[in-house]
Amino acid sequence: MSPWRRRLLFGIPLALAAAGGEAFYVILRRMQSNDYDPHALPSQLIGKRPPAFSLSGAGGMQGFANTDLAAPPKPMLVNWFASWCVPCREEAPMLAKLAASGLTIWGIAYEDDAQALAQFLTQNGNPYQRLAADADGTTAINWGVYGVPETYFIDKAGIVRWRYAGALTDEVVATQLNPLLAKYS
Amino acid sequence: MIPELGHFVLACAVALACAQGVVGLFGPSLRDPRALAAAPVLALSHFAAAVLAMLALIWAGVVSDFTVENIADFSSSAVPLLYRITGVWGNHDGSILLWCVILSLCGATVALFGGNLPASLRSRVLGVLGLVSAGFLLFTIAVSDPFTRLWPPPTDGAGINPILQDPGLAFHPPVLYTGYVGFSVAFAFAIAALIEGRIDAAWGRWVRPWALLSWCFLTGGIALGSWWSYYTLGWGGYWFWDPVENAALLPWLTGTALLHCAIVVEKRESLKAWTVLLAIATFSLSLSGTFLVRSGILNSVHSFAAAPDQGLFILVLLGLTIGGSLLLFAIRAPVLAAAGIYAPISRESALVLNNIFLCAIAAVVFTGTLYPPFANLLFGIQLSVGAPFYNQTVLPLTAPIILAMGCGPLLAWKRADLLPALQRLWLAGGAALLVFLALSATRHVIAGLGLAGGAWVVLAALIDLADRLRLFRVPLGNSLARLGTLPRAALGAALGHIGFGVSVLGIAGMTLASQTVVVLQPGQSTQLGGYTWTLQDIHDAPGPNYTQRVADITVNGLTLHPSRRFFAAQHVTTNDAAIHTNGFQDIYAVFADEPASGGAELRLNNHPLAPEIWFGGLIMALGGFVSLSDRRLRVGAPSRKRKPEGAVA
Numbered sequence: 001m002s003p004w005r006r007r008l009l010f011g012i013p014l015a016l017a018a019a020g021g022e023a024f025y026v027i028l029r030r031m032q033s034n035d036y037d038p039h040a041l042p043s044q045l046i047g048k049r050p051p052a053f054s055l056s057g058a059g060g061m062q063g064f065a066n067t068d069l070a071a072p073p074k075p076m077l078v079n080w081f082a083s084w085c086v087p088c089r090e091e092a093p094m095l096a097k098l099a100a101s102g103l104t105i106w107g108i109a110y111e112d113d114a115q116a117l118a119q120f121l122t123q124n125g126n127p128y129q130r131l132a133a134d135a136d137g138t139t140a141i142n143w144g145v146y147g148v149p150e151t152y153f154i155d156k157a158g159i160v161r162w163r164y165a166g167a168l169t170d171e172v173v174a175t176q177l178n179p180l181l182a183k184y185s
Numbered sequence: 186m187i188p189e190l191g192h193f194v195l196a197c198a199v200a201l202a203c204a205q206g207v208v209g210l211f212g213p214s215l216r217d218p219r220a221l222a223a224a225p226v227l228a229l230s231h232f233a234a235a236v237l238a239m240l241a242l243i244w245a246g247v248v249s250d251f252t253v254e255n256i257a258d259f260s261s262s263a264v265p266l267l268y269r270i271t272g273v274w275g276n277h278d279g280s281i282l283l284w285c286v287i288l289s290l291c292g293a294t295v296a297l298f299g300g301n302l303p304a305s306l307r308s309r310v311l312g313v314l315g316l317v318s319a320g321f322l323l324f325t326i327a328v329s330d331p332f333t334r335l336w337p338p339p340t341d342g343a344g345i346n347p348i349l350q351d352p353g354l355a356f357h358p359p360v361l362y363t364g365y366v367g368f369s370v371a372f373a374f375a376i377a378a379l380i381e382g383r384i385d386a387a388w389g390r391w392v393r394p395w396a397l398l399s400w401c402f403l404t405g406g407i408a409l410g411s412w413w414s415y416y417t418l419g420w421g422g423y424w425f426w427d428p429v430e431n432a433a434l435l436p437w438l439t440g441t442a443l444l445h446c447a448i449v450v451e452k453r454e455s456l457k458a459w460t461v462l463l464a465i466a467t468f469s470l471s472l473s474g475t476f477l478v479r480s481g482i483l484n485s486v487h488s489f490a491a492a493p494d495q496g497l498f499i500l501v502l503l504g505l506t507i508g509g510s511l512l513l514f515a516i517r518a519p520v521l522a523a524a525g526i527y528a529p530i531s532r533e534s535a536l537v538l539n540n541i542f543l544c545a546i547a548a549v550v551f552t553g554t555l556y557p558p559f560a561n562l563l564f565g566i567q568l569s570v571g572a573p574f575y576n577q578t579v580l581p582l583t584a585p586i587i588l589a590m591g592c593g594p595l596l597a598w599k600r601a602d603l604l605p606a607l608q609r610l611w612l613a614g615g616a617a618l619l620v621f622l623a624l625s626a627t628r629h630v631i632a633g634l635g636l637a638g639g640a641w642v643v644l645a646a647l648i649d650l651a652d653r654l655r656l657f658r659v660p661l662g663n664s665l666a667r668l669g670t671l672p673r674a675a676l677g678a679a680l681g682h683i684g685f686g687v688s689v690l691g692i693a694g695m696t697l698a699s700q701t702v703v704v705l706q707p708g709q710s711t712q713l714g715g716y717t718w719t720l721q722d723i724h725d726a727p728g729p730n731y732t733q734r735v736a737d738i739t740v741n742g743l744t745l746h747p748s749r750r751f752f753a754a755q756h757v758t759t760n761d762a763a764i765h766t767n768g769f770q771d772i773y774a775v776f777a778d779e780p781a782s783g784g785a786e787l788r789l790n791n792h793p794l795a796p797e798i799w800f801g802g803l804i805m806a807l808g809g810f811v812s813l814s815d816r817r818l819r820v821g822a823p824s825r826k827r828k829p830e831g832a833v834a
Contacts, residue, residue, distance in 0.1 A: 006519045014511035021504050028496045028559050061742060116781050
């Protein structure tokens, strides 16, 4: 190997490290300007309509199908929850507050048992205008639900604009949900 | 007052580390014996200052001084004493301080035990360590100060994360950090050698014990961490390919490669530039592993504070350390010429093969870990890389290592014959084949391959050892006498390989694990793994800062007590798994939930050979320590090329 090729070869590690460092710098910059969130869970439903499903009602309420979500009169939320999930209990007051503010929330109870669900709703209140039961969890798989609680924002055209995995908090509502509501209503 | 003192000695440590860096690096060119003698003294005092700072923080933890933000956020008066101490390094700022203390410990160790090194080399090594240490101490004091006061102080602290309230936390981070940071010494040796422009067999002999020592700690730390997650997280798994775990695995892979090729430098004066590059890469991976995970760039289940402002500081530090060392490598390394030549079939080639595959695995793990943020950057897509990717890519690369590991140690240096080596191993090969056939007959092909590979490695190392001891060919007493005179390095290498084989057996055994989730009422039972599991009772039991519900399960005459612990301060419930092991099989029960309908939701697991995973890690680390006690490392062997003092610079 000629000496300059040898020199070039020995410079490769430096070049790789420099490229990596530059990339990390860009990522850090984007994290600071909130362009990139490494903890975000991507949803393939964003920008699409929910996949076909038809679920029967639960807790004595009317169920719904994907066709019912095709053109809601105003933007709405679909909230996945379960009576056995602890964060869902923590989230309940926030959902009640949102429902009281006039936002339409439909619920889907994920792999839940009718009796436990009824108990959950008496204890934590019922913010839902419609409530469906996904007893075997297949609809959740089609939606790409990561875990409960999970909330989807659907605009007037019936398209999913936002998904949040985890319990809704004041901060999430203020920084993410309220801007969406302002944009799409 | 004590926290202010801690803060002050931390500032002293920064100053001393800077002085150590400057004096250490430039002292040798002054040709003044006083300058050469200064670096070790500075290293020791820098270490003392860092330890005092750590002690001040531990003191604040022990007396529950909630005016210190770090203690108020991560401890409380109800936390038991042990966890008030270990909790100090269970959070971001404290763990960075621990990291710095261990880095200064490395410098102090070189200052104390580096007496057999040429004074100029020792001074330069200490100089490099001092500069690195100064950078990270500066980081601690500037953006991640563990002594920040909080006013007004809360009446009680927020409490420790319940998952971390475990004896495993007491030992896992210090051991793992010692492993990570220990490679700084090998790194400093590499940089010092590049500055001096000279690498010879003596250098290989000097650098290897340091690399070996940190390798032992890293192996032990990884095994402990994996064991800890196995028994506390209650998932029944031992490795999750999480970025934090990968961050520990990467330096382990390159560090293992470094250990092997440092032998080639020592014995044959070959692979010099490659060894230097591995030493730089291993410490760079340790650094980026510790700090990139904390910068919040990588999405991990391990919760560390994500703070982008710290991220930039870290990135600049990493850039200076890694970029600077690689720049030096690019300039100085091309002149390092290899002395020894060797045939394609030889011990050297076997070690090169080992290096190629270890580095290939490291490259795959590195790619998988960094792909999500880079894919987002380049293509704007969000994705995650999980266990299926690693299992499919890492396993095929491990197979050749396992095959080569068996016969590598039997090959001679320079030129060897493969056939006689393989003939000596016919027993190991036959046994491995039998294991594979037996298991693939019951359609467990993957488990069969793994168990066969493990058996091959263990038996090959044992046969090699037996041959060296002439076991069964001479009377037993003679064999034992031979064991006494066998070079400890050879014994250590055999133990290291046996340990790896035992771990492979454990990992392969775990693929045969069976699991079930059942809801049982007291008195009911279920079947799993050939055992009857009966839920006897569910009852309350007291705890220091938690209340718990305990399920009594009887299996095969044993009683297991998995519990659900409720920590009132944090509103967190943890599942404390109950594990019974007989050394070759774990039965593992988790009390997952108490359904509203009564009874207990239990997750029951039967894990064949699971204990071997960590047992193997222990044997590997033990092998490293045995090898460290080798005579040629204990007795400061003279360097082969004696050069007059001062001709070096």
